[in-house]
Amino acid sequence: MPATAEARTREQRSPTTPLLYRVAATERETSESVTLTLEPTADAIGPVAPGQFTMLWTWGIGEVPISASAITGTSGLVHTLRDVGAVSRSICSKQPGDVVGVRGPFGRGWDIDAARGCDVVLVAGGIGLAPLRPVVHAILAERNAFGAVSLVVGARSAADLLFRAELDGWWHGGSISVRTVVDRATRNWHGSVGVVTHELPRVSFDPPRTVAMLCGPEVMMRMVALDLLDRGVPAGHVALSLERNMQCGARLCGHCQLGPHFVCTDGPVVGWDLAEPLLKVREL
Amino acid sequence: MVLKTMVDELAEHRFFQQFPDDLRNRLADCAKNVVFEPGATICTEGTAATGFYAIRSGRVNVGIHVPYKGLSVIETRRDGDVIGWSWLFAPYRWQIDAVAADRVRAIALHADCLLPYFEEHPFAGYRVTTAFAQVMEENIHSSRLRLLDLYGRDDAGHR
Numbered sequence: 001m002p003a004t005a006e007a008r009t010r011e012q013r014s015p016t017t018p019l020l021y022r023v024a025a026t027e028r029e030t031s032e033s034v035t036l037t038l039e040p041t042a043d044a045i046g047p048v049a050p051g052q053f054t055m056l057w058t059w060g061i062g063e064v065p066i067s068a069s070a071i072t073g074t075s076g077l078v079h080t081l082r083d084v085g086a087v088s089r090s091i092c093s094k095q096p097g098d099v100v101g102v103r104g105p106f107g108r109g110w111d112i113d114a115a116r117g118c119d120v121v122l123v124a125g126g127i128g129l130a131p132l133r134p135v136v137h138a139i140l141a142e143r144n145a146f147g148a149v150s151l152v153v154g155a156r157s158a159a160d161l162l163f164r165a166e167l168d169g170w171w172h173g174g175s176i177s178v179r180t181v182v183d184r185a186t187r188n189w190h191g192s193v194g195v196v197t198h199e200l201p202r203v204s205f206d207p208p209r210t211v212a213m214l215c216g217p218e219v220m221m222r223m224v225a226l227d228l229l230d231r232g233v234p235a236g237h238v239a240l241s242l243e244r245n246m247q248c249g250a251r252l253c254g255h256c257q258l259g260p261h262f263v264c265t266d267g268p269v270v271g272w273d274l275a276e277p278l279l280k281v282r283e284l
Numbered sequence: 285m286v287l288k289t290m291v292d293e294l295a296e297h298r299f300f301q302q303f304p305d306d307l308r309n310r311l312a313d314c315a316k317n318v319v320f321e322p323g324a325t326i327c328t329e330g331t332a333a334t335g336f337y338a339i340r341s342g343r344v345n346v347g348i349h350v351p352y353k354g355l356s357v358i359e360t361r362r363d364g365d366v367i368g369w370s371w372l373f374a375p376y377r378w379q380i381d382a383v384a385a386d387r388v389r390a391i392a393l394h395a396d397c398l399l400p401y402f403e404e405h406p407f408a409g410y411r412v413t414t415a416f417a418q419v420m421e422e423n424i425h426s427s428r429l430r431l432l433d434l435y436g437r438d439d440a441g442h443r
Contacts, residue, residue, distance in 0.1 A: 126435030156435040183430045185345075185357040190385070192343065192360035195426045201298070201364060217434040 015250040018057045018101030019043050021077065023094045029162045033127060034092045035069060035080040038102065044075035045102055050134035051109025051241060051269045054079070055249050057101030058094075062087040065106070065246035067131035067268070071138075077102065080130035080162065106249035107268050110213055110239060112138050118237075119147040119205035123196055123224045125154040125216025129162045131241050131268075132215050140175065149176040150203045154196040154220065157182050158189040177203065197223050200231070207232030213269075215241040222279060225272045238272035258284060290315050293391060297338050298364035302415060307408050314397035320344075320384035326367065327378045333370035335394040339363050342388035349381050359426065360385065369416045371395035 013019075021038035028034055048054065048068045056079065057063040064087045069080035083092040091100060112135060120139065124132045132151075139146050151170065155161045161180060171178040179199045181192040192199065196216075210233050214221040221240045228238055244256040244263040251262040259278045261267070278284055290312040294300040300308055318337070320326055326337060326344060337344075339361055346367065347357040361367050361382075367390075370378050376395070402409030 154435065156433065160435065181360070183433070183435065187354065189357075192362070193345070193357045194359045195429050198359075198422075198426060202362065219429065219432065219434055223429070 013043075015103060015106075016248060016252075018055070018063075018103045019045055020099050021102045023096050023098045023100065024076065025096060026094065029080060029164075030160050032084075032092075032160075033080060033082045033162060035078060036091070036094060036100075037072075038077040038079070038100065040075050040102075041099065045077075045104055048077065048105040049109040050112060050138060051131055052105040052107050053131075053246070053249075053268060054102050054104030054106065055246070056081070056087075056091050057103065058087060058090045059101075061090045063101075063103075063247075064088050064091065065249070065264075065268075066091075067241070068105075069130035069133050071134045080127070080133075082127045103249060106246070106264055108266065108270075110135050110241075110269050115139075115211035115213075116145045117147065117209075119210040120149045121200075121203060121205055121210055121212040121228065121233075122149070122151045123154075123200075123212065123214045123216070123221075124151070125196060125220040126156065126160065127162065128214075128216030128220075128241070129153055132213060133163060133166075135213060136170065136176070140170075140173075143175050147209065148205055150205065151176055151178050152196050152199045152203065153178070153180045154216065155180070155182050157184050158186060158191070179203070195223075196220060197227050200224065200227050205231075205233075208234065210237060212238045213240075214238065218243070218279065225276070229272070235273040235276065236271050239269050240272060240275060241268045242270060242275065243268070290317075290391070293317070293340070294338075297340065297391065299338055299366045299415065299419075303411060307411060310401065310408065311393060311398070311412075314401075315391050315393045318390050318392045320388040320390070322384055322386055324384045324388075326382040326384060326388070326390075327380065329378055329381050331378055333368060333376050333378045334396065335371050335392055335398070336366055336368035337382075338366050338391040338393065340389040340391060342390075343385040344382050344388055345385045346380050346382050355381055355383055359423070366416075366419055369420065371398075372413065372416060 020041040022041050024039045025037040053065045053067040055063045056066050066079045066081045070078035081088050083089045122132050181194050185193045212228050214224050225238050242263050246264045247253045247255040249264045251265045256263040294308050341363050344361045345357045346359050347355045350356045
């Protein structure tokens with residue numbers, strides 16, 4: 001199809017219409033998490049930016065919003081998801097050759113350009129490392145464009161750490177500071193035990209010139225954001241990826257509404273200055 | 285090479301930076317430097333708690349010994365942290381095990397020097413006790429967060 005026709009088709013396609021993607025590869029990350037590499041069977045969705053999500057659809061079961069865990073630079077997609085329900089369990093069980101539906105990309109991603117020239121603090125909890133991984137890749141691709149870069153990763157246990165080999169590579173590479181901390185230690189775990197906030201006082205950064213990106217359980221992000229503000233990081237420099245009930249992805253259904261905002265289009269990545277007053281409202 | 289006094293070393297440590305100079309100077313009289321090699325036991329549950337440790341470098345695993353399983357690590361303490369508050373209260377016995385995970389350099393402060401001074405100078409005792417209360421509050425908060433099992437729950441999300 002000529003490029004212009006393809007673009008026109010993409011523009012005309014309803015955001016609620018999935019395109020078919022074939023599973024090209026799977027990689028089990030933990031007992032509950034899998035990384036899927038997807039290739040379009042025909043038409044592809046538009047380019048996905050770090051922090052954006054797609055809706056992954058499996059026949060007869062449903063859809064889930066999943067953030068990109070790597071940016072391929074081609075029409076392929078890489079998603080890491082955790083088996084927490086019927087839909088994600090079905091998608092996690094896909095094998096190479098299986099077909100899933102994909103809609104998107106949706107939402108606002110991480111503003112990596114805003115971090116240029118700044119120190120960067122990335123804090124990930126659990127599966128939250130997946131949406132932040134493309135940010136690490138982007139920073140490493142242009143390492144000199146950023147100041148001191150620190151990644152703090154929290155997980156339930158060592159066995160629940162995502163991208164373990166890649167984390168080790170980043171740590172050994174030395175161009176970014178990597179700290180991992182687990183809730184519960186096993187005998188073969190030689191790292192730290194505790195919570196991510198306990199690691200923050202040891203992370204070096206220049207607060208007014210620091211951009212922070214947080215992704216993980218909302219309670220964790222709230223605690224980390226408040227600690228960063230206490231250190232002097234401006235609220236507008238702290239971004240977090242919110243998790244809400246995304247359904248349509250196009251601010252049509254209202255399931256993901258958060259006050260006056262729709263997380264599917266105004267997020268999932270939002271600034272703490274926007275999120276803080278809303279997250280204070282319980283059950284919002 | 286510049287030799288540092290104990291007062292200098294306390295002034296560099298996060299825990300002691302909150303105290304006025306005169307109190308820090310007095311605390312320095314009760315302090316000495318100690319080093320623990322990796323795997324060395326720093327304190328053992330049930331034994332006399334004779335003071336506390338301020339970690340200058342290295343990591344310390346704090347936990348409880350489980351029969352036939354060894355130390356069950358509850359949390360890792362590191363530079364800037366303090367270990368031990370059992371010396372403040374009767375029955376003055378450690379309630380934890382602490383083992384050096386790396387080579388640990390620490391400052392040991394001795395209860396038999398501190399407690400009589402605090403009896404005579406309640407304001408100094410109040411300052412140190414509230415500083416420990418803050419450490420306890422942080423530890424309780426950390427424990428509460430982990431009791432929630434945030435990363436393992438369904439509301440930890442799937443994307």
